[in-house]
Amino acid sequence: MSQWGTLAILAALALSGCIVEAGSPYSSERLALGNDHHGELAATWAPHIYQEVDDSYAIGDYITNFNFDADYNGKNNWENLARFASVPAYVYYAVSETETHYFIHYALFHPRDWHEWLAAEMHENDLEGLSLVIQKTGGAGTLVAMETMAHDQFYQYRAQSGVSDRSETIDGEVSLQDGTHPRVFVEAKGHGIFGCNARCDAAPGGNGVVYAYEGRAESPVGAADDFAEVYSYALIAFDADGSLDGNQGFWHRRHDICDTCTFGSWGKLRGDNYGTDRAKLAWAWDDPDDGEVFAGAMLCDPAQFFSAHLGGAPFGGRYSHQYLTHEYFTHRFELLAVQSSRDYDTWDGYPDVYVKIVAPDSPVGTNDLLGKNTWRMDEAHTGVWYDLEYEPQSPLGPRHFCRSGLGATSFAVYDLDNTTDDLLGETTVSDTRDYSQSDGVKLGDARLRFAYEQR
Secondary structure, rough: OOOOOOEEEEEEEOOOEEEEOOOOOOHHHHHHHHHOHHHHHHHOOOOOOEEEOOOOHHHHHOHHHHHHHHOOOOOHHHHHHHHOOOOOEEEEEEEEEEOOOEEEEEEEEEEEEOOOOHHOOEEEEEEEEEEEEEEEEOOOOEEEEEEEOOEEEEEEEOOOOEEEEEOEEEEOOOOOOOOOOOEEEEEEOOOOOEOOOOOOOOOOOEEEEEEEEOOOOOOOOOOOOOOEEEEEEEEOOOOOOOOOOOOOOOOOOOOOOOOOOOOOOOOOEEOOOOOOOOOOOOHOOOOOOOOOEEEEEEEHHHHHHHHHEEOOOHHHHOOOOEEEOOOOOOOOEEEEEEEOOOEEEOOOOOOOEEEEOOOOOOOOOOEEEEOOOOOOOOOOOOEEEEEEEOOOOOOOOOOOOOOEEEEEEEEEEEEOOOOOOEEEEEEEEEEOOOEEEOOOEEEOOEEEHHHOOOO
């Protein structure tokens, strides 16, 4: 198989037990996003946001754009918010798609993560978000599941009865407004996002506003009681260059890193109030206990992100990891097959082979992308190619990740042992390579077939 030559899957797996289905055409108002397919999808599925507000500092809980103060300096947002009585409502979005599904990511920005007195709970700038996986069934598609981010933890909500737990436990069902708008609750002060429950029926503490997508960036007035007031928000694409409405997206500015820039380091917004650069974007998000899902996967590899967290029929069969469009990654690899040349050992038998891939400079968490818990072939016979896409587990498929620089990624083959694993061979790559042909590349006592791309 060539580097990205997996045959296209032309039809999505029919899913049973649908709770949510939407196939309506896009309305004309949504064409104002630039008449592009992804903008239309983002508008169709834009979340219905129940924002809890603490009336002691209501503006601290209003969503807005990063450049609400007319600049992209992350270091002055805390101070500049004090100049405003209110701020216009915006939500950021990113869309990617495979042969079978759409993936839509939404990010909500607040200039402050705040508290009345507890400094440990405060910092300049705040980003939380949610992502949707939508099966291609015509029109806007069929919602399968939603995940939200709150305080470095992902929360899972199903929209199909066949969705089940995998590395994560399902936290609830998706609730929709008008058929295609997931209802989410956003906390005051810390701004964690959750699927709606009783907290969306009556605002905790009695104060809250509702944000609904209508294409206009309206500014709330006061806190309102029990979500009585509804305000429109507008959308900004993650890769927007500002030519449409003057707003640039976070991904477009991802390399704007300096003391007075948007970012202080890769994926971390510049900020100096109550800590340094504490707010992160999705390509630097990581849940430390969600299994082998590397940092940034919610945006950089959403197909893998959802299928690692959730299982069941909707994530089996023809669920594709082959992207048709995907702007939000920097590197990708496809691991195809491995072969051992290690002879049989009387004491240990044939080696129990696994592949470890490490990419340096992860913004948080581990640098490991794959390891012994991802794929392993026990008793790998000498000279036999073992296909990592089919044996002995479900297809591995291509993987995508995000890094700031051009550091070398290592590909190593190991023999799992009871004590110290034996290294059979290793190579590092720092540019695009294609070792997908029949002989692959020799790594000591192993051969590996893989393809690697660096943007």
